[in-house]
Amino acid sequence: MATLLRLCRVKNPSCAFTRNSLFSNAYADSLSSSRVEFVWSSDLWSVVDGAGRRRALSVRRTRGVGVRAVFEEKTAESKLRSEGNEKQFTSVMKFGGSSVASAERMREIADLIRSFPEERPVIVLSAMGKTTNKLLLAGEKAVSCGVSNTADIEELCFIKELHLRTVDELGLDSSVISAHLEQLDQLLKGIAMMKELTLRTKDYLVSFGECMSTRIFAAYLSKVGVKARQYDAFDIGFITTDDFTNADILEATYPAVAKRLNSEYVNDPAIPIVTGFLGKGWKSCAITTLGRGGSDLTATAIGKALGLKEIQVWKDVDGVLTCDPTIYPRAKPVPYLTFDEAAELAYCGAQVLHPQSMRPAREGDIPVWVKNSYNPKAPGTLISRARDMSKAVLTSIVLKRNVTMLDIVSTRMLGQYGFLAKVFSIFEDLGISVDVVATSEVSISLTLDPSKLWSRELIQQELDHVVEELEKIAVVNLLQGRSIISLIGNVQRSSLILEKAFHVLRTNGVNVQMISQGASKVNISLIVNDSEAEQCIRDLHQSFFESGDLSELVDGCGNGSASALESN
Numbered sequence: 347m348a349t350l351l352r353l354c355r356v357k358n359p360s361c362a363f364t365r366n367s368l369f370s371n372a373y374a375d376s377l378s379s380s381r382v383e384f385v386w387s388s389d390l391w392s393v394v395d396g397a398g399r400r401r402a403l404s405v406r407r408t409r410g411v412g413v414r415a416v417f418e419e420k421t422a423e424s425k426l427r428s429e430g431n432e433k434q435f436t437s438v439m440k441f442g443g444s445s446v447a448s449a450e451r452m453r454e455i456a457d458l459i460r461s462f463p464e465e466r467p468v469i470v471l472s473a474m475g476k477t478t479n480k481l482l483l484a485g486e487k488a489v490s491c492g493v494s495n496t497a498d499i500e501e502l503c504f505i506k507e508l509h510l511r512t513v514d515e516l517g518l519d520s521s522v523i524s525a526h527l528e529q530l531d532q533l534l535k536g537i538a539m540m541k542e543l544t545l546r547t548k549d550y551l552v553s554f555g556e557c558m559s560t561r562i563f564a565a566y567l568s569k570v571g572v573k574a575r576q577y578d579a580f581d582i583g584f585i586t587t588d589d590f591t592n593a594d595i596l597e598a599t600y601p602a603v604a605k606r607l608n609s610e611y612v613n614d615p616a617i618p619i620v621t622g623f624l625g626k627g628w629k630s631c632a633i634t635t636l637g638r639g640g641s642d643l644t645a646t647a648i649g650k651a652l653g654l655k656e657i658q659v660w661k662d663v664d665g666v667l668t669c670d671p672t673i674y675p676r677a678k679p680v681p682y683l684t685f686d687e688a689a690e691l692a693y694c695g696a697q698v699l700h701p702q703s704m705r706p707a708r709e710g711d712i713p714v715w716v717k718n719s720y721n722p723k724a725p726g727t728l729i730s731r732a733r734d735m736s737k738a739v740l741t742s743i744v745l746k747r748n749v750t751m752l753d754i755v756s757t758r759m760l761g762q763y764g765f766l767a768k769v770f771s772i773f774e775d776l777g778i779s780v781d782v783v784a785t786s787e788v789s790i791s792l793t794l795d796p797s798k799l800w801s802r803e804l805i806q807q808e809l810d811h812v813v814e815e816l817e818k819i820a821v822v823n824l825l826q827g828r829s830i831i832s833l834i835g836n837v838q839r840s841s842l843i844l845e846k847a848f849h850v851l852r853t854n855g856v857n858v859q860m861i862s863q864g865a866s867k868v869n870i871s872l873i874v875n876d877s878e879a880e881q882c883i884r885d886l887h888q889s890f891f892e893s894g895d896l897s898e899l900v901d902g903c904g905n906g907s908a909s910a911l912e913s914n
């Protein structure tokens with residue numbers, strides 16, 4: 347039996363809360379779980395049980411979402427469920443767009459899943475190939491093409507043809523996706539009629555990609571004798587903030603998802619095929635997305651929700667590599683990473699993992715394997731809490747292009763306190779995220795992420811406004827067209843890394859314009875001109891991972907994988 351809990355105002359406990367239906371569901375689903383987070387936008391709230399005892403471990407105000415209450419509630423039911431879970435799912439396997447890009451790829455993925463008969467996985471899929479990009483382009487074209495012309499939008503025709511051909515080649519009935527294709531037609535007409543594409547509509551629009559890929563794949567698995575059940579993440583408890591195109595998963599998601607997947611499996615065992623990337627806004631109840639590449643986060647969230655022993659993300663590369671292979675094809679797989687290193691790598695711009703995806707894995711202490719669906723025999727990368735760092739120097743080099751840099755020099759005299767606080771409060775007020783920072787007593791250099799974690803372009807008008815505000819207290823120099831080169835590794839050896847890096851850069855006549863070593867102890871960032879950055883990456887890679895002087899190649903797990911090591 348679940349314990350009944352109530353969220354109420356601290357100063358007026360008799361005032362029970364009222365919520366919209368989504369919150370109500372989240373609450374109801376959370377009642378018997380072991381860890382629950384409530385979010386409510388009002389003054390001060392508490393979680394109390396029937397006798398009026400306070401049950402929250404912490405209740406605190408959070409920016410943007412109001413009040414957040416976290417508490418532990420161990421009931422017989424939740425214990426039972428987690429015990430039962432061990433017999434249900436063993437792992438989560440996420441396949442990205444490149445892994446499900448065609449009928450042939452879907453067949454191979456089905457074979458791959460069947461090659462692990464001892465596994466009882468939950469499958470997470472992204473949209474087929476480049477479907478998400480094409481849907482966004484179709485939406486943009488619909489804004490200006492006129493209602494009668496939407497059917498001719500090239501990207502829409504491509505998406506329809508791809509999905510119908512895939513269904514046909516897999517021997518399925520087109521009815522598995524026909525309703526979605528019709529709705530997509532209608533939606534594009536609606537966009538054309540309104541002549542606008544809001545962030546909320548964008549999320550609804552791109553959701554068609556994952557909704558269709560999962561339906562096709564679930565139907566195919568069932569056809570080849572593997573019982574599968576399709577789920578839309580927004581219908582099974584993926585509850586998010588209402589930040590369309592870049593939503594955050596809320597804690598209530600975990601118990602809700604676990605309850606839904608477990609209970610249906612117990613009653614009728616079938617492999618769950620879940621849409622990646624999608625959620626449901628807790629206030630709007632509308633479909634949200636978790637930011638580009640968000641299916642990785644869906645997978646790790648399911649891993650945490652179900653307390654699985656392993657999370658697998660299947661890509662088109664042999665794991666996390668020493669640098670982006672599109673910049674330098676001689677990049678090598680990194681055999682081991684910590685959650686911190688992987689998160690830093692993703693934050694710094696490595697496309698291979700979603701920036702938030704390590705959080706649930708770290709919280710649940712669940713190892714994450716990054717594997718290649720085109721080359722399943724390759725060992726891949728194992729990401730876990732800790733690894734042997736005794737010899738590691740550099741792990742990976744990451745590039746983030748098209749960054750804006752600001753040099754801000756105080757107009758006041760030395761020793762003036764509050765300068766940093768004023769500068770950062772301006773960014774906070776304008777809602778702009780700052781990336782890399784270096785300071786002296788009277789000056790600050792910082793970079794602004796152009797995509798603000800992929801959600802919104804930082805447009806010129808906004809930049810002008812930032813500069814205008816900062817110029818009230820400082821002399822400001824705005825420098826565009828810069829790149830951040832992040833050296834991810836063992837910052838305990840920063841002198842060694844810097845000595846080698848600066849040797850390479852000096853030899854190439856590159857002037858580093860700013861340098862920052864984060865508190866995370868896994869990252870050193872260097873700012874250079876965009877035009878020089880790619881060559882720098884190639885030269886740094888050669889020096890750290892391919893030359894025989896200071897570094898040596900090691901075989902971390904008997905596979906020729908790379909890690910730059912300090913020579914003895």
Ligand SMILES: Nc1ncnc2c1ncn2[C@@H]1O[C@H](COP(=O)(O)OP(=O)(O)O)[C@@H](O)[C@H]1O
Pocket residue numbers: 441442443444445472639660661662663665666667668669670671672696697698699742
């Ligand atoms: N350090 C890196 N290691 C591996 N891949 C990287 C790295 N940096 C960038 N990439 C790019 O990330 C791609 C894989 O990520 P992604 O496209 O999100 O895969 P999927 O869509 O299959 O999930 C690779 O094809 C590669 O081009």
Ligand SMILES: N[C@@H](CC(=O)OP(=O)(O)O)C(=O)O
Pocket residue numbers: 441442443444472473478479555622623637638639640641642
């Ligand atoms: N389809 C979404 C979500 C995703 O995670 O895709 P992929 O796994 O292919 O990066 C996107 O393109 O952003």
